[in-house]
Amino acid sequence: xxxxxxxxxxxxxxxxxxxxxxxxxxxxxxxxxxxxxxxxxxxxxxxxxxxxxxxxxxxxxxxxxxxxxxxxxxxxxxxxxxxxxxxxxxxxxxxxxxxxxxxxxxxxxxxxxxxxxxxxxxxxxxxxxxxxxxxxxxxxxxxxxxxxxxxxxxxxxxxxxxxxxxxxxxxxxxxxxxxxxxxxxxxxxxxxxxxxxxxxxxxxxxxxxxxxxxxxxxxxxxxxxxxxxxxxxxxxxxxxxxxxxxxxxxxxxxxxxxxxxxxxxxxxxxxxxxxxxxxxxxxxxxxxxxxxxxxxxxxxxxxxxxxxxxxxxxxxxxxxxxxxxxxxxxxxxxxxxxxxxxxxxxxxxxxxxxxxxxxxxxxxxxxxxxxxxxxxxxxxxxxxxxxxxxxxxxxxxxxxxxxxxxxxxxxxxxxxxxxxxxxxxxxxxxxxxxxxxxxxxxxxxxxxxxxxxxxxxxxxxxxxxxxxxxxxxxxxxxxxxxxxx
Numbered sequence: 001x002x003x004x005x006x007x008x009x010x011x012x013x014x015x016x017x018x019x020x021x022x023x024x025x026x027x028x029x030x031x032x033x034x035x036x037x038x039x040x041x042x043x044x045x046x047x048x049x050x051x052x053x054x055x056x057x058x059x060x061x062x063x064x065x066x067x068x069x070x071x072x073x074x075x076x077x078x079x080x081x082x083x084x085x086x087x088x089x090x091x092x093x094x095x096x097x098x099x100x101x102x103x104x105x106x107x108x109x110x111x112x113x114x115x116x117x118x119x120x121x122x123x124x125x126x127x128x129x130x131x132x133x134x135x136x137x138x139x140x141x142x143x144x145x146x147x148x149x150x151x152x153x154x155x156x157x158x159x160x161x162x163x164x165x166x167x168x169x170x171x172x173x174x175x176x177x178x179x180x181x182x183x184x185x186x187x188x189x190x191x192x193x194x195x196x197x198x199x200x201x202x203x204x205x206x207x208x209x210x211x212x213x214x215x216x217x218x219x220x221x222x223x224x225x226x227x228x229x230x231x232x233x234x235x236x237x238x239x240x241x242x243x244x245x246x247x248x249x250x251x252x253x254x255x256x257x258x259x260x261x262x263x264x265x266x267x268x269x270x271x272x273x274x275x276x277x278x279x280x281x282x283x284x285x286x287x288x289x290x291x292x293x294x295x296x297x298x299x300x301x302x303x304x305x306x307x308x309x310x311x312x313x314x315x316x317x318x319x320x321x322x323x324x325x326x327x328x329x330x331x332x333x334x335x336x337x338x339x340x341x342x343x344x345x346x347x348x349x350x351x352x353x354x355x356x357x358x359x360x361x362x363x364x365x366x367x368x369x370x371x372x373x374x375x376x377x378x379x380x381x382x383x384x385x386x387x388x389x390x391x392x393x394x395x396x397x398x399x400x401x402x403x404x405x406x407x408x409x410x411x412x413x414x415x416x417x418x419x420x421x422x423x424x425x426x427x428x429x430x431x432x433x434x435x436x437x438x439x440x441x442x443x444x445x446x447x448x449x450x451x452x453x454x455x456x457x458x459x460x461x462x463x464x465x466x467x468x469x470x471x472x473x474x475x476x477x478x479x480x481x482x483x484x485x
Contacts, residue, residue, distance in 0.1 A: 004051035014231045021235040024306050025266045033116025038230055041111055045223035053220055057213035064206045067199045074196040075180040093211045096162045097218055104219040107151040114144045170204025239327035246324050251317040253282040254411040254442035262311035263302050272298045274465040287453025288446045290462035296446045300414050304330055334405040338417040340397035342389030348381035351404050365406045369399045395426040406437055413438055415445045
């Protein structure tokens with residue numbers, strides 16, 4: 001029990017550790033249901049089913065060997081039949097296990113679409129109800145369940161096939177034991193013959209269960225195989241590179257240099273960024289604009305190394321970001337995303353996840369983003385935040401993210417369309433706060449609204465993965481440019 005529990009724990013920890021450090025490209029190409037299936041169904045098989053099946057196999061194996069030994073001692077001639085019977089049992093088991101293993105794999109694989117569909121349905125349940133498509137999603141769920149049940153039915157049928165043949169072989173064992181008792185009637189007494197026959201009758205069920213438990217154990221090992229597959233997926237770069245760590249105060253200035261930066265999301269795909277070269281001076285406020293697919297958000301992904309460059313380099317204050325650990329890089333840059341992310345917990349844990357700041361510092365930041373009254377009306381910093389921040393508005397969640405960035409005081413701030421989901425009043429307030437609180441920081445602002453970037457020092461216009469224009473917004477407006485168009 002201890003060994004199985006310890007093994008299951010180590011497998012889960014290795015799987016979780018690996019998945020949390022897997023590149024973003026893995027999540028782009030892997031349905032969520034497939035990952036959930038690994039962590040639920042397959043992990044359950046290792047936690048519960050596999051240890052129980054393996055222990056039963058070991059117990060039955062010793063019991064079967066003991067019974068055969070007793071029969072062999074009473075009627076030695078019976079031992080001559082053990083070898084061919086064992087051969088037949090092994091051949092039946094091998095024939096069955098080939099199909100059983102694959103059917104088990106089909107059962108596991110066909111569960112992933114069910115998890116994916118259920119997850120998507122939960123996330124979009126309000127939209128589904130609004131458009132009256134509830135029955136369509138129920139029908140789709142039933143279709144995926146039917147597909148999964150096909151594998152289950154085949155597995156049950158294969159079990160019945162195995163059961164018939166094992167019962168037949170068990171009858172042969174009983175028949176041979178009886179035959180040898182008759183042949184040896186002059187050499188054994190009635191009590192020994194009765195003992196031999198009684199044990200022979202037990203061998204039918206024991207040997208049946210022995211083969212079943214062996215095949216079931218091997219089939220359950222599919223779960224181990226599937227978890228091991230995800231435990232060995234290539235991960236991101238190291239979080240910390242001990243021999244190449246940046247200075248404690250890095251970045252001190254906030255200068256960013258893009259040198260012929262090329263980037264593709266995955267090997268084999270076309271380049272998304274095709275040679276970005278520019279220098280962003282310390283404390284500059286840079287607006288980044290462009291059509292959908294121009295590479296705006298991709299540029300920010302490269303800055304955080306969520307996607308590794310395919311060529312070129314990014315240098316911050318003289319240090320190539322690809323030469324340092326991901327934790328050192330990402331902890332020194334703050335981002336305010338388009339979709340504000342809050343976690344289940346308290347307001348304090350969302351503003352200061354690592355408990356690095358005093359309550360007084362947090363309250364000062366809340367004053368700066370005008371959220372103090374909201375927090376106090378909800379019960380203070382220790383008040384609960386609902387899942388996804390459901391108990392406050394989108395604008396307030398965005399201000400929480402802004403407060404989080406203010407608290408960290410990073411020299412480089414990235415705003416990825418941070419005001420796209422808020423009204424103009426909140427947008428104007430956020431821009432005013434950025435100008436006031438981030439005056440000494442380098443700020444990159446991705447935006448679609450022109451007034452959001454009008455106050456920037458320069459505007460970078462991206463088009464098809466290259467810099468088409470890069471100048472003062474006032475100058476670009478006066479020219480026949482993509483920005484003015």
